[in-house]
Amino acid sequence: MKTIKIQEVIKEKRTEKNLSQEALAEAFGISVQAVSKWETGLSYPDITVLPKICDFFSIDMDTLFYGEEEPVLKDLPDDDKYRVVQCVGSKIISHEE
8 A cells, every 4th residue: 555645755856946834835825834834744735735746746646646667668668769749747548660
């Protein structure tokens, strides 16, 4: 079973964008205390806010919940063929040989 890492992901993504907790709270129209509770694991974001968080940080829900996943690209064969691969996050959405 995977460990939920929402608190770590939110804090990591917020600091990557050089945002304060206050700035993130303002972006979502919530209190600074709510952001602090998310980042310390004392509470989780409301379910209606989860998609907004994903859009804001350009991540998918799996990444928000569980952290960075291993790229799916590791599953491609090493067979000396050139491939064009389109991804959303680490998920392959199309590929051609």
